Amino acid sequence: MKSIFRKINHAGLEGLENPLDYRRVLFVNSLALVSSAISLSVTLLIIFEGLFPQFIITLSGGLLFLLVVYFNHLRRYILARTYFLCLTVAMLTTASFVALKQGRFNEVENILVAFMAVNYLLYDGKFRYVGFLSIYGVLIWLKFVKQDFSGQPYDLNFYLTIQNVSILCLIIFLFSEAFRKSLLRSFVRLKEKDELLYSMIDNVPLYIGLVDKNLRYRMVNLNYEKSFGLDRDKIIGSHIKDVLPPNILKTHQPLVEQALKGESPEFLEHTKMPDGSSFYAGGKYMPVYADNGEIVGVSVFVSDVTKLEVAKNKLATANTTKDKLFSIVAHDIRGPLDLFDGLLDVSQQVEMSPKDFKKHQKRIKEKLSELKSTVNTLLDWARTQLDGVNSLPVSTDIAEVVKSNLDLYKELIDHKKISVHAKIEPEIKAWVDSNHLKIGVRNILHNALKFTPAGGDVQLIGLRKNGSIILKVKDSGVGMDMERVKSILEKELQPSSSGTEGEMGTGLGLSLSLELLEKNNCKVEIDSKPGKGTEVVIEMQVSEKPSTQNISDN
Known part of the structure; x- marks a missing residue:
C-alpha cells in the first residue's frame, strides 16, 4: 500500500532535472492527494450529519482532485497546478455559499489565505502576482457577500475586518516573497553543489553508488549509470533489486547488508554486465554515518581491474x-x-x-x-x-x-x-x-x-x-x-x-x-x-x- 501511494505521489517526476520544479510537482501531488483524502473524509461526516448539498460538493471534490496527479503524469505541469488552485477556490467559494444559505457563518472563506501562499510558491513571474491578487479578490468579495447575507450594515467594524484581512494577506505576501527568495537561493546553492559533486565523481575512473538504509539509490556516477544501461534519473530512487541484474544482486545484496551493520566488505570478481560485456571488478562497500553516528546508507566504489588481473x-x-x-x-x-x-x-x-x-x-x-x-x-x-x-x-x-x-x-x-x-x-x-x-x-x-x-x-x-x-x-x-x-x-x-x-x-x-x-x-x-x-x-x-x-x- 505504501509503495502504491509513493508511486502515485511521484507521478510526473521522471526526467525533471530542476530541483525546484521537482519539488513543486511533488508538493502539488501531495496537496492534491491530501485534499482528496480530506474531501472524502468530510463526505462521510456530512453523510452522517445528513447534509445533502455538502455531500455532493465534497464527494465531487475528492474525485476531481485526483485529476491533478493525472495531469502531472502527462507532464502538463502548469495545467495541473492551475487546475488545483481553481478547483480549490471554486470548492471553498461553493462551500461558503452553502454555509451562508444554511445560516452558518463558519468563516470557510478564510482558508483561501493559505492558498494565496501556496499560489505564490507554485508560479514564477507575473503569474504569481495575478494568482495572488485573484484569490485575494475572491476572499474580499466573499466577505461582502457574507455581510449581505447576514443583513449587517457596512459599518466601521466591517471595514476594520476588511483591513485586518488585507493586512494578513500583505504579511502572507511579504513572508512568501522572502521565503521564495530564500528557497530559490538554497536551490541554486544545492544545484551548484550537486553539479560540482557530479562533476567530480563523473570524471573519476570508478563506479560509484550510494544507497540508503532501505536499499534505494540516492546517488550514482556516470560510469555506474552506463554500466547498467539506465538513466541516472531512473536509478535514483529505485531499489537495488530493480537495477542490479540477478547474477550481481545475488552476490552483492549480502555485502550491502553487511555494510549496513557497520562492516566494510571488499570483493574481487569477474562480472558479466547486462549488455553482455564482462570485466574484473574490484571494490568495497562502506557504511555512511550521520552526525549522531547512525548508519544512514552505504556507498560502493568499484574499479575495473581487468588489466591487472590479466597481467x-x-x-x-x-x-x-x-x-x-x-x-x-x-x-x-x-x-x-x-x-x-x-x-x-x-x-x-x-x-x-x-x-x-x-x-x-x-x-x-x-x-x-x-x-x-x-x-x-x-x-x-x-x-x-x-x-x-x-x-x-x-x-x-x-x-x-x-x-x-x-x-x-x-x-x-x-x-x-x-x-x-x-x-x-x-x-x-x-x-x-x-x-x-x-x-x-x-x-x-x-x-x-x-x-x-x-x-x-x-x-x-x-x-x-x-x-x-x-x-x-x-x-x-x-x-x-x-x-x-x-x-x-x-x-x-x-x-x-x-x-x-x-x-x-x-x-x-x-x-x-x-x-x-x-x-x-x-x-x-x-x-x-x-x-x-x-x-x-x-x-x-x-x-x-x-x-x-x-x-x-x-
Missing part, C-alpha cells in the same frame, strides 16, 4: 611455463649429455674395438640429433616470447618447405619405415615468413612421425581452396583426445612425451608452431581422436594467381 594471470602462466621449461631442459638436455659423459668415461678407462665404437657412434649420433633438435626448438620458442620478433612475409613456395622438412627427417622416416605421401599442387605460394613456416611445418611433421608407429602412414597435402593456400599434415598415429587438442590450440606448453619408439621432444613443438603461424595470420585446425591419428590443417594467405597444373605425387 596477474599472464604472470602465473609465465611462472608455470618457466617451471615446465626447466623440467624439459633438465630431462631432455641433461639426459643425452649424461650419456655422452658416460661414454667418454668408458672410452678413457677401456680400450674400445672398432665394432663397439661404431655401435656407440650410431647411438651418439641419434642422441646428438635429438639434442640438436631440442636446443633449436628451445631457441626458436624463446625468440617467439620476445616482443622484438616480427613476421617478415614473402612469397613462399609450399613444395620447397615440405621437401626441405622431409629431407631433414629422412633418417627417421627410413628407420621407422613410415610411408610418406606428399601431394602438393605445383607452384602454390603463400604470403608468409618462410622461416616461420619452415619451423612450424617442421614441428608438426616431427610430431606426426614421432607418434606414428613403424610401418604407419603420413600424408602431406597442399592445395588452393577458396582463395587460400591449404596445407594438411595427416598421420595414422596414436591420436589425441579433445582436451589435449584444446590445450594445444590454446598454445599451452605440453608435457614432454616419448614417441612410439622412444623419440624424445621438448613439448614446445606444437606451441611454437602455433605461435609462429599466428604471427603470419594463418589459421590452424586440429582433428584428432585417440587411436585414429591426427590431421593438422594450416590455412595461409595466397601469394599469387592460381595455377592450372595438376596435383603431383612426391
Whole structure:
C-alpha cells in the first residue's frame, strides 16, 4: 500500500532535472492527494450529519482532485497546478455559499489565505502576482457577500475586518516573497553543489553508488549509470533489486547488508554486465554515518581491474611455463649429455674395438640429433616470447618447405619405415615468413612421425581452396583426445612425451608452431581422436594467381 501511494505521489517526476520544479510537482501531488483524502473524509461526516448539498460538493471534490496527479503524469505541469488552485477556490467559494444559505457563518472563506501562499510558491513571474491578487479578490468579495447575507450594515467594524484581512494577506505576501527568495537561493546553492559533486565523481575512473538504509539509490556516477544501461534519473530512487541484474544482486545484496551493520566488505570478481560485456571488478562497500553516528546508507566504489588481473594471470602462466621449461631442459638436455659423459668415461678407462665404437657412434649420433633438435626448438620458442620478433612475409613456395622438412627427417622416416605421401599442387605460394613456416611445418611433421608407429602412414597435402593456400599434415598415429587438442590450440606448453619408439621432444613443438603461424595470420585446425591419428590443417594467405597444373605425387 505504501509503495502504491509513493508511486502515485511521484507521478510526473521522471526526467525533471530542476530541483525546484521537482519539488513543486511533488508538493502539488501531495496537496492534491491530501485534499482528496480530506474531501472524502468530510463526505462521510456530512453523510452522517445528513447534509445533502455538502455531500455532493465534497464527494465531487475528492474525485476531481485526483485529476491533478493525472495531469502531472502527462507532464502538463502548469495545467495541473492551475487546475488545483481553481478547483480549490471554486470548492471553498461553493462551500461558503452553502454555509451562508444554511445560516452558518463558519468563516470557510478564510482558508483561501493559505492558498494565496501556496499560489505564490507554485508560479514564477507575473503569474504569481495575478494568482495572488485573484484569490485575494475572491476572499474580499466573499466577505461582502457574507455581510449581505447576514443583513449587517457596512459599518466601521466591517471595514476594520476588511483591513485586518488585507493586512494578513500583505504579511502572507511579504513572508512568501522572502521565503521564495530564500528557497530559490538554497536551490541554486544545492544545484551548484550537486553539479560540482557530479562533476567530480563523473570524471573519476570508478563506479560509484550510494544507497540508503532501505536499499534505494540516492546517488550514482556516470560510469555506474552506463554500466547498467539506465538513466541516472531512473536509478535514483529505485531499489537495488530493480537495477542490479540477478547474477550481481545475488552476490552483492549480502555485502550491502553487511555494510549496513557497520562492516566494510571488499570483493574481487569477474562480472558479466547486462549488455553482455564482462570485466574484473574490484571494490568495497562502506557504511555512511550521520552526525549522531547512525548508519544512514552505504556507498560502493568499484574499479575495473581487468588489466591487472590479466597481467596477474599472464604472470602465473609465465611462472608455470618457466617451471615446465626447466623440467624439459633438465630431462631432455641433461639426459643425452649424461650419456655422452658416460661414454667418454668408458672410452678413457677401456680400450674400445672398432665394432663397439661404431655401435656407440650410431647411438651418439641419434642422441646428438635429438639434442640438436631440442636446443633449436628451445631457441626458436624463446625468440617467439620476445616482443622484438616480427613476421617478415614473402612469397613462399609450399613444395620447397615440405621437401626441405622431409629431407631433414629422412633418417627417421627410413628407420621407422613410415610411408610418406606428399601431394602438393605445383607452384602454390603463400604470403608468409618462410622461416616461420619452415619451423612450424617442421614441428608438426616431427610430431606426426614421432607418434606414428613403424610401418604407419603420413600424408602431406597442399592445395588452393577458396582463395587460400591449404596445407594438411595427416598421420595414422596414436591420436589425441579433445582436451589435449584444446590445450594445444590454446598454445599451452605440453608435457614432454616419448614417441612410439622412444623419440624424445621438448613439448614446445606444437606451441611454437602455433605461435609462429599466428604471427603470419594463418589459421590452424586440429582433428584428432585417440587411436585414429591426427590431421593438422594450416590455412595461409595466397601469394599469387592460381595455377592450372595438376596435383603431383612426391
